[in-house]
Amino acid sequence: MSARTYLSSLVLAAKTHWRYFVFAWLFPLYLCGGVVVMSTRGQVVSARASLWWFLIDVLVFVAFVWVATTPLRRRAVTISQAAIWLVIVPLLILVALALLPLRFPLHMEMLTSSSHRFERSRGISFGEPRSKSMIEIKQLRFSATHPRVAQPHR
Numbered sequence: 788m789s790a791r792t793y794l795s796s797l798v799l800a801a802k803t804h805w806r807y808f809v810f811a812w813l814f815p816l817y818l819c820g821g822v823v824v825m826s827t828r829g830q831v832v833s834a835r836a837s838l839w840w841f842l843i844d845v846l847v848f849v850a851f852v853w854v855a856t857t858p859l860r861r862r863a864v865t866i867s868q869a870a871i872w873l874v875i876v877p878l879l880i881l882v883a884l885a886l887l888p889l890r891f892p893l894h895m896e897m898l899t900s901s902s903h904r905f906e907r908s909r910g911i912s913f914g915e916p917r918s919k920s921m922i923e924i925k926q927l928r929f930s931a932t933h934p935r936v937a938q939p940h941r
Contacts (some may be wrong), residue, residue, distance in 0.1 A: 800868045811874075814847075814848060818844070
């Protein structure tokens with residue numbers, strides 16, 4: 788197959804199946820739009836909320852992939868045509884979106900779940916200020932671990 792016929796078959800595949808391919812092309816816009824929305828709303832306050840957003844993104848990705856690969860599953864396009872329209876073009880769109888000069892800062896942070904022991908050491912335990920300092924607590928622990936020896940009577 789010559790390059791000209793291959794290019795025309797690519798264009799023909801895009802013209803006939805663009806309604807399916809558009810889901811693969813829109814997913815990078817969805818990802819970048821999510822980052823922009825989360826950046827303008829401020830920090831995510833809990834790791835659980837960010838986990839839910841991640842799960843929503845995964846479900847949207849699976850749904851978009853299922854719809855976008857419909858022509859491939861029906862054998863209406865070849866694997867190379869599907870690879871170009873479903874992988875290469877969305878990657879180019881993602882790179883183009885990443886290179887856009889935005890006028891506001893984007894920030895993404897990795898959140899971890901907090902441990903109660905760490906929160907107690909910071910001074911707040913379940914909404915109340917702590918009663919003793921960590922040094923006093925450690926001294927109490929160390930004093931309780933000393934063995935008791937019977938003292939002779941005088």
